[in-house]
Each structure stands twice: as structure tokens, then as C-alpha cells.
Amino acid sequence: MIARAALRTTSVIRQAHEHLRRGHLPVDLLDASIGRSWQRCLEHGLHPGHQPDLPRLNTLELRQHRETHRRLLELADPLVNQVAEDLRGCQLLLVTPDATVLKSYGRNFELSERFRIGAGINLDERSFGTNAPALALIERAPVLVNSCEHLLFPDNPVSCVAAPLFDLDGDCLGLIDLTFEADHPRPEIFLRRVQQLTGALEQRLFLRHYQQRWVLQVHASLAELDAVSSGLVAINDEGVILAVAPQASQWLGQDAVSLVGRPIEALLGSSWSALKRQCERQSALLGLELTGGRLFGRLNPPDQWQPAEALRIAATQPVLKAHSSRLDSLVKGWPSPLAREARRAARALTTGLPVLLQGETGTGKEQLARALHESVGGKGPFVGLNCAALPESLIEAELFGYGEGAFTGARKGGYGGRLVQANGGTLLLDEIGDMPLALQARLLRVLQERVVTPLGDHREVPIDCRVIAASHRDLEARVEAGEFREDLFYRLAGVVVELPALSEQHSLTETIRRRWAALCQRHGRELALDETLCERLAAYDWPGNWRELEHCLEVALVGAEPELVTLTLEALSPRWQRKLAGSLSATRSTMTTEEGTETGHQALRDLEQAHMRRTLEAHEGNVTAAARALGVSRSTLYRRLA
Numbered sequence: 001m002i003a004r005a006a007l008r009t010t011s012v013i014r015q016a017h018e019h020l021r022r023g024h025l026p027v028d029l030l031d032a033s034i035g036r037s038w039q040r041c042l043e044h045g046l047h048p049g050h051q052p053d054l055p056r057l058n059t060l061e062l063r064q065h066r067e068t069h070r071r072l073l074e075l076a077d078p079l080v081n082q083v084a085e086d087l088r089g090c091q092l093l094l095v096t097p098d099a100t101v102l103k104s105y106g107r108n109f110e111l112s113e114r115f116r117i118g119a120g121i122n123l124d125e126r127s128f129g130t131n132a133p134a135l136a137l138i139e140r141a142p143v144l145v146n147s148c149e150h151l152l153f154p155d156n157p158v159s160c161v162a163a164p165l166f167d168l169d170g171d172c173l174g175l176i177d178l179t180f181e182a183d184h185p186r187p188e189i190f191l192r193r194v195q196q197l198t199g200a201l202e203q204r205l206f207l208r209h210y211q212q213r214w215v216l217q218v219h220a221s222l223a224e225l226d227a228v229s230s231g232l233v234a235i236n237d238e239g240v241i242l243a244v245a246p247q248a249s250q251w252l253g254q255d256a257v258s259l260v261g262r263p264i265e266a267l268l269g270s271s272w273s274a275l276k277r278q279c280e281r282q283s284a285l286l287g288l289e290l291t292g293g294r295l296f297g298r299l300n301p302p303d304q305w306q307p308a309e310a311l312r313i314a315a316t317q318p319v320l321k322a323h324s325s326r327l328d329s330l331v332k333g334w335p336s337p338l339a340r341e342a343r344r345a346a347r348a349l350t351t352g353l354p355v356l357l358q359g360e361t362g363t364g365k366e367q368l369a370r371a372l373h374e375s376v377g378g379k380g381p382f383v384g385l386n387c388a389a390l391p392e393s394l395i396e397a398e399l400f401g402y403g404e405g406a407f408t409g410a411r412k413g414g415y416g417g418r419l420v421q422a423n424g425g426t427l428l429l430d431e432i433g434d435m436p437l438a439l440q441a442r443l444l445r446v447l448q449e450r451v452v453t454p455l456g457d458h459r460e461v462p463i464d465c466r467v468i469a470a471s472h473r474d475l476e477a478r479v480e481a482g483e484f485r486e487d488l489f490y491r492l493a494g495v496v497v498e499l500p501a502l503s504e505q506h507s508l509t510e511t512i513r514r515r516w517a518a519l520c521q522r523h524g525r526e527l528a529l530d531e532t533l534c535e536r537l538a539a540y541d542w543p544g545n546w547r548e549l550e551h552c553l554e555v556a557l558v559g560a561e562p563e564l565v566t567l568t569l570e571a572l573s574p575r576w577q578r579k580l581a582g583s584l585s586a587t588r589s590t591m592t593t594e595e596g597t598e599t600g601h602q603a604l605r606d607l608e609q610a611h612m613r614r615t616l617e618a619h620e621g622n623v624t625a626a627a628r629a630l631g632v633s634r635s636t637l638y639r640r641l642a
């Protein structure tokens, strides 16, 4: 009995040939799949030294064959050409499921004058005997056929490997074969290489098929997220799993049958809408706690997908006149000092100065950033990174990129990172106040030196993008607290625009009416907004600012009964009725106080105001810092001081 490790060595296979010459098929000396192949060949009347007539297509037939297998050719040809450089020294064959060579790349090996392996030749086992393409098609698995394992050619100077390529239905589309010198010390390298190629092509098929869906890539290693070993999961817009590529089942620890049809939320433990929102911010890199370990993921939106925010912006400004830019229409209703600052920011950005946008959540920082990007020409991409949404290790990789992993199919040069992606365009560093201190130092260096060195790489990649930073935190206060680098603050704060909270707006009723009219136009619905309701809305505090207002108005409009002509408080959802009633009673109680025993209460109010003013002075006019010290919201502080 031969030990498994010794199987497939030249001496053992020569022994097998010797047994065969004496009329006995020694399956115990052969690899199982080779033994099966030899058995079939003998049944077809083939034997070592047999000189077969190989079927070969003529030029016209080959052209027709290529037409029939155009899908295979179109899929494989670009990738094979890309890797052709690395394949010098071996021959690559693209083979159809009937074992005909469709195209040959690289070297041209000749077994003999008669057996020149090239396009048009048919390698069916029944005529050519044991060979890797025929065997891979029969076994439906990757195979290695060493030189003398080729039954008819015991002195074959080449070995070959082949791996079949399956489409999403499990049908074989064809295969890839690599033929190389028989004396290569490590033939398994070629086997891995050919599997990587077919793996990359199967990934392309999956991505192409699901290009109108969300696709989640998963891998245990961040650097290999784009490698062929990463798993792919297709998800519909409602977050239901549609398909799972085989590698993904392995990473997720469950087979495709049990995953398809399930909500992705159940698997990832975070809400689907939150994941999509993260994607909207273009920080699609995710850290996933799964199967007891940590996986990395990247959520890719459907092709042509536009973030809801961008769609909303587009829809709210349907007919911009040719001469009016997005920035002009955005700032049209703004108080003039604020509009002036926004225009100043646009001019600064044009000259390469960075811009810092500050404001509570939902005050429109990202919307303004996009408008600024467009106003300065906006030819390059607008790339965003939400520094608060990612753990430290991920921000670093996402921002600065990383070097190439072991083998990357789609992204051969590793991942460039957001800074490089933004070259020629604008980078929005959202929630910059949440960036960890260690990364702040690295970012500062990159901004100063204008080159970035991806993780695990030694190359320096030049960067040339405009930078807008945004934060809901008061960055100056963070600098004072030692939580934000002062040097980085000054590097980012070329022009600072402070976006006010909605409740700080003077003519909120007017703003609400304008937004209501725009929404009615977008939804093609004529519905008047009741005066009293409008006032109630204006009296509300709007902690979520524009985002909350948009949501409230849109839900009310879409949910209104078809026959309704005027939207009143009663037509709102009970939740919103409660919220607005709260705001009204707050207003009323203030009024009662004011109308009541004036002297005592007035004195109290004066005291309160004086205290607020002193706190504000102590914080050098910084409203956010003063509000925090007083334990009230910024808008409350503004209102009480007004």
C-alpha cells in the first residue's frame, strides 16, 4: 500500500504504467479521480502510446463556436488579459463545456507536431484520454493532472490544472486550464491560481446579476474584503436575503437554503434602515459581530442608487434655472448673514481653503457640503466619510486605504481609501469631532504633506481634493477639553459656517409653509395647511431640526385622506398631536406667567437672564459651551436671551 503523500509522484505513476502494461489497472497507485479517468479511457479502447485523431474546428466553425459561447468569452477575456502578465511561462486555455478550447493565452506548448494545443481543438477524454479540462468537466471540480498521469502521453513534458466555472444556477459555463512545465516543484500553486481566477469570475457573475440589488461582502480580514475569498450576499431593498454565494455561507456559518428569505437584520443584529443610512453617508464599511467572531463587511448599494437624501434634495429643487446653482437655491430663504457665510465658504473652497460646518444634527451640514462641492465646479467626485459611524481601525482603513492582499480579483491595487477616491473632487469628513486623537495626528500630517501612505504599504499616493469637515459638536470646546487637536482644528477651520437649529429661525411659520408647498408639488397633491396647525408646528422645538420637520410634513402629507382639502391638527397621527400639544402648553404656561403677577416672576426671569448672560460671557460667547454648562439646549438659551 502506497502512502497518500507518495501518490502522484513520478516514480509511483511510472509503476502504475508498468502495471497497466501487464494488463492490470492499479487504482491504489493513482489519485482517485485519475484512476476513474484511466478506467473510462480503457473502456473507450484507449491505451498509452495511442495516437488519437483530435477533432479540431476550422476557422469558420471556431468563429461560430465563439459566438455561441460569447457569454463566457465576454466574462473571462478581460480578467484573463489583466492577469496575462503574471502568467508568463504557462499557457492558459479558456474551454467550453464540451471540452473545446475557445481561446489560448500565453505560451504555446506542443506535445508534438500533431498535438498543438490551441483554439478550436477538442480535448474530450474519449479521444484525448486523461487531461485536466476533460477531467474537471466530468468531476465538476478543480483538478490537477501531472505530466505522466496523462494516460496516452506518459512522457508528457507538461502538467495541467483546470477549474470549472459555474453560473448562478449551477450550470457549467466552461473552464479555465493552466498548462505548465512538468518539472515545476509546486504544481499546487497553479491549482490555487486557477481556482482564484474562476472564483473571481463567479463573483463577477454574482455582482452583475445582482447589480440592481444591495450586495454585502463579508470576510474575516479587512484587507481581503475584495479578494475572491470574500462572501457575497444579495439583499432586496426591504432587507430580505435573496441569494448567498457559496463563500458567504462559509463565513456566515449557515448554508444558503437557511439564509435565503430571511431578513438580514436577524443575521447582523442591527437594523436594516440603519445600515442603509450608513451607506447613504458613504461609509459602507461595517464591523459585524457574527458567528461568535468578528467579520468585516462592505455594503454596496444597487447600481444607479442615489442616497435618499440626494434624491430628496433633487426632488425639492426640481426646476433650477440654468443660471441658478444649487447653492443659490439652497440659501435663498436663509437669513442674509448665514447666506453670506455660505457664499464665503464656496469662495474659500475654490481657492483650496478648507471649510468647517457646525450645527446640531439635521441642520443641513451635508446638504450644504454637497451644494458647496457643486458650486466650485463639482467635476470630481463628492466623497463622504462619517467618522462617528466606524470603529477606529475601520476609519483608518477607509480613509487612508490599504495595500494589496494576497490576491485581489476586482481591486488589484488594494483599496485606495476615501482621500484618494476624492482626488479632483471634495472630501466631506462628517462628524470630525468624533475622530480618535491618534487618527487626528495622521490626518493632520496627510493634509499638510498632501500625500497618503495606505496601511501596510510603502507607496506615497498624492492627494488633491478639497476638504469640508462637519460636526455637531462644538470643536473649539473639544479643543479646550483636550479632545481635539488644536493644530488640526486650525487646519480644518478655513471658513466656519454655523448652521442654526430650526427653532432659532425667526420666521419659522414662513419656512414651514415653503417646505409644505414644495412637498405638495413633489407629491402632486393640493392640500392646504391649516393656519393654527402651522403656528403649532412653528412653536415646536424641533430637536431633529430639518430632518425631523421634513419627516413630519411628508408623513402627514402622504398619510392624509384623499378627500381632505386642509390639513388640520386632528388629521395628524396621535403621536404628533401629543408632541404639538406639549409645545402649545409650554407656550401657554409662559404666557400665563407673563400675564400673571408680573413683579415676582419678572424678577425671577431677570435673574435667570442675567445668569445666562454671565455664563455666556464666561464661555466667550460660545453658545454651545454655555448651553452645556447651564444644562439647557442651545435653542432654549437663544430663546431666553432673545
Ligand SMILES: Nc1ncnc2c1ncn2[C@@H]1O[C@H](COP(=O)(O)OP(=O)(O)OP(=O)(O)O)[C@@H](O)[C@H]1O
Residues within 6 Å of the ligand: 309, 312, 313, 330, 359, 360, 361, 362, 363, 364, 365, 366, 367, 368, 430, 472, 546, 547, 550
Ligand atoms: N435648508 C434645508 N431645507 C430643506 N431641507 C433641508 C435643509 N437642510 C437640510 N434639509 C434636510 O434635512 C435632512 C438632514 O440634512 P443633512 O443630512 O444635511 O443634515 P446634517 O446636519 O448633515 O445631519 P447630521 O448631523 O445628523 O449628519 C435632509 O433630509 C435634508 O434634505
